[in-house]
Amino acid sequence: MGFLDIDNTTKSYGAVEVLHNVDISIEEGEFLVLVGPSGCGKSTLLNMIAGLEEISSGEIRIKDRVMNGVHPSKRNIAMVFQSYALYPNMTVGQNITFGLEMHGTPKPEREKAMKEVASLLQIEQLLDRKPGALSGGQRQRVAMGRALVRDPDVFLFDEPLSNLDAKLRVDMRTEIKKLHQKLGTTIVYVTHDQIEAMTLSTRIAVMNGGYVQQLGTPQDIYDTPANIFVATFMGSPAMNVVPARVAVENGKPMARVALHDGTETALPFSQGNMEGWDGKDILLGIRPETITDEDAADRKSSNIAHMTNRIVVTEPAGSDTFVTMTMGGKDVIARMRSDAEVHPGADFTFAVNMEKAVAFDPATEARIAP
C-alpha cells in the first residue's frame, strides 16, 4: 500500500469510458507527473483524486483511507489550477486564508499560517492586493500559497505553468522543484509538456487515450520506453523510429537499416534478447543525441557503430546542430556538437551509440529490447 493508491480506477461519461483501469501507487514525498497529449484524461484523473469528479469504478486511497464519495474538502488535498482560480473579489491574503476559514481555523492561526507561506513564496508585499492587480507569475505564487497554507497530504497541480511565458515558466519550474525538495510534500502534477515531466518528477505516468502507457522514473521512461508512443512523446526532438530487419551475423544480432541510397548498413544490437527475431522486421528507435560524429561519441559506451550517410539538412541551434538524413525511408535527426563539420548534401560518417538503441515490435508497437 502506498501513500496514494489509484486502484484499477475507471471513469466513464455516460457510455464513453475516458479512463481505462488506471493503476498507480506512489509513496509519501513522491512527485508524480501525469503527462500526455491534450484530451488523454490527465485532468480527469487529477479531478478524481481531488474529488471533483466521481470515480466510475475502482478505488482511490490516500493514506489507506478510501476516498470514493468523500467530499473534496475532506480529503486533505490542495489543488493549483491552470487558471489559478484566485477569488477575484478577495485580497491575496483572503485568498490564501479562505480555505482555513472554511475549515474553522481560528483567526490568529490563520494569520500566522498566511505570514509563513507569504514569506516562503516571497509575496508578503502583495497580501493586500486583489488578484486583478497581479502579474501572471505573482498569481501563480499566490495560487501555490493558497495550496501550501493548508498543509495537505497531497498537492494536485493541473498544468500550473501553461499560462506563463516561456522564461517565467522555466523559472517557476525550478521554483516548484525547490519547494518540493524543501518541503518533501507528495505531489501529483499534470502537464502536457514532456520537459516539465522529465525535470520535475520522481516518477512519470505517460498517458494516452485514457490508458497509462508507462509508469516509471524519468530515466526508465527515457531509456526504456514501453512502446513507440512513449518513445516518441518523451524527448525533444523525438526519438527516431526507423524500419529495420534483424539479421544474426556471427552469432550477433544486427539491425539492418536502409540508408539514403538504398544500401543497407548493419548496426549491432548491444543487449537484450532478440532471440526469435532473426530475419524479421522491427522498428528501431534511436535518440537524436546518440547519433554523433566520431569525436563526440560516448566513450563509456561499449557499442559504437559507424555508418556513412548523406546529410540532407543541417539546422544550427547554437549549442547543438541538428542534422537530418534518411534511414529506412524516414527522416532521421541527429543531434551534433555545434562545431561538427557537417554540410548539406555531403556524406558523413556518423557514430551511433547502439547501447541506447531500442527495438519495437512493428505489430504491437511494444518494446522488444532492451
Added chain:
Amino acid sequence: MAHATQDTAIRTGRAVRMLIYLVLILFALFYMLPLYVMLVNSVKPLEEITGGGMMNLPQLWTLEPWAKAWSSAQIGVEPTGLSPYFWNSIKMVVPAVAISTILGALNGYVLTKWRFRGDTILFGLMLFACFIPFQIVLIPMARMLGLMGLAGTTWGLVLVHVVYGIGFTTLYFRNYYAVFPTELVRAAQIDGAGFFQIFWRILLPSSGPIAVVSIIWQFTNIWNDFLFGASFAGADSQPMTVALNNLVQASHGVKEYNVHFAGAILAALPTLLVYIVAGRYFVRGLMAGSVKG
C-alpha cells in the same frame, strides 16, 4: 478610452458633423417635449391650461397641483391623493424585485455550476415563461391566488410578479454565470465552502453588473405594470398605476389637468430615479456577458 474612440471614429468634415449634431439636438428636443409639457403644466393653475397655451411657461408658479395629487385628490371614492398607492407600490415592488432577483441568481448559479440531468430543458422552459402573454394567465392566476388565500393582497401581487420575473432574472444570471470560471467554484469546494457559501462569498460579490440589470429590469416592469395591479389588487393594495388611472379617469367634476400631470410625474419618478442612479451600470452589465474583460 478617449484615444480609442477618436482613432476608431469615422472621420467626417466639420460641416457634416455640425449638421449631425444639429439633427440630434432637434431629435432630443422633440423627444423631451412631452416631459416639458408635463412639467410646465404641473406647476400652473388650472385656468392657465384651460385658457389655452399648453406650451407656455406658467405665469403663476404653484406647487399646489403636486400637493393635491399627492395627498388630497379624489382617487375612486376617497380623497386620499396618490400617496397611499405610492406606498402600496413600494410595498409590492421592493419584495418582488428582491425575491425575483435572488431567485434568478440562485437559478443561474445552479444551472451553470451544479449541472444536472435535464437542466437545459428546465432552463428552456423557464425562458418560455418570458413569452407567455399576461392576458393568458389572468384567470388561472386569479384562481390560484384565491386558493392560496392571497387574492386582493399585496403579497398576492408580489407572488405574481416574482413568478413572471423569474424567467428573465434567471436568463440574465445564467448567461452571466456561464462565463464565470468553474475552476473558481471547484477551488472553493476544495477549500471547504458549501453550496451557499460559494454563492455568497464567491459568485455574488462578482455579480454587481448583472444584479443591476436585473433590478432595473424588474423594478421598471413591476412598477409600471397595470394589468396585474388592476386585475388582482384589492382596494387597499392597488398600486400607483391603477390609482393614477382612477385619478385621470374620474368622471365627476372638472378635469384637473395640472393635477393629472403632477400625478403622472409622481408615478414615473421612481423608475426615472432608478435609471439615473444605476443606468450606467445597466449598459455595462448588459455588455458584461458578451465581452470578456
